[in-house]
Amino acid sequence: MIEIIEKELLAHQKAFERVWEELRFHIYTASVICTEALKNQKKIMLCGNGGSAADAQHIAAELVGRFKKERRGLPAIALTTDTSALTAIGNDYGYAQVFARQVEALGKRGDVLIAISTSGESENVLRAVEVARAQECKVIGLLGKDGGRIKDLCDTSIVVPVHDTPRIQEMHILIGHILCALIDESF
Numbered sequence: 001m002i003e004i005i006e007k008e009l010l011a012h013q014k015a016f017e018r019v020w021e022e023l024r025f026h027i028y029t030a031s032v033i034c035t036e037a038l039k040n041q042k043k044i045m046l047c048g049n050g051g052s053a054a055d056a057q058h059i060a061a062e063l064v065g066r067f068k069k070e071r072r073g074l075p076a077i078a079l080t081t082d083t084s085a086l087t088a089i090g091n092d093y094g095y096a097q098v099f100a101r102q103v104e105a106l107g108k109r110g111d112v113l114i115a116i117s118t119s120g121e122s123e124n125v126l127r128a129v130e131v132a133r134a135q136e137c138k139v140i141g142l143l144g145k146d147g148g149r150i151k152d153l154c155d156t157s158i159v160v161p162v163h164d165t166p167r168i169q170e171m172h173i174l175i176g177h178i179l180c181a182l183i184d185e186s187f
């Protein structure tokens with residue numbers, strides 16, 4: 001058992017080292033996109049499946065509520081939370097459309113979509129990205145592995161270059177918190 005604990009912790013540490021070495025500038029770039037949009041009264045949308053849905057909600061809540069600093073509430077919405085919309089769209093158009101349809105309805109020019117996927121291959125996230133681009137939203141990919149098909153569709157992407165999904169997710173929420181800290185600095 002202790003070996004499993006050590007293996008998981010060491011894998012986390014290795015993933016962190018890759019983020020530290022390779023992704024600092026990408027995180028900064030993503031924060032500039034978010035901050036500029038928010039300064040221009042635009043909003044941030046987030047989507048993802050499973051653990052990434054939880055990340056989407058978590059990050060949106062940090063912005064709408066409070067992260068560390070007292071500032072005004074910032075407009076952010078997770079497209080993973082409205083069960084009526086998710087079930088209606090999923091039932092009527094298919095699960096691949098659950099985020100794309102919401103982006104079509106809510107996304108305005110200059111808004112930001114943060115697309116979260118550890119594989120970069122989730123069809124519903126990919127389609128949301130395509131619709132966001134068509135509606136002139138900025139797209140930030142929070143991705144893993146090799147970034148998958150979603151990577152090249154994004155304006156900028158942060159790809160955690162490891163293969164273990166939980167480790168990618170752990171880095172994603174760390175990066176999400178860093179983005180919130182950087183956004184806080186501007187408000």
Ligand SMILES: O=C(CO)[C@@H](O)[C@H](O)[C@H](O)[C@H](O)COP(=O)(O)O
Nearest residue numbers: 049050051052117118119122165166
């Ligand atoms: O949390 C986990 C695994 O750690 C799972 O719920 C995981 O998020 C789900 O399998 C997702 O469907 C994976 O999608 P993606 O990250 O490849 O887009």
Ligand SMILES: [Zn+2]
Nearest residue numbers: 051165166169
């Ligand atoms: Zn998970």
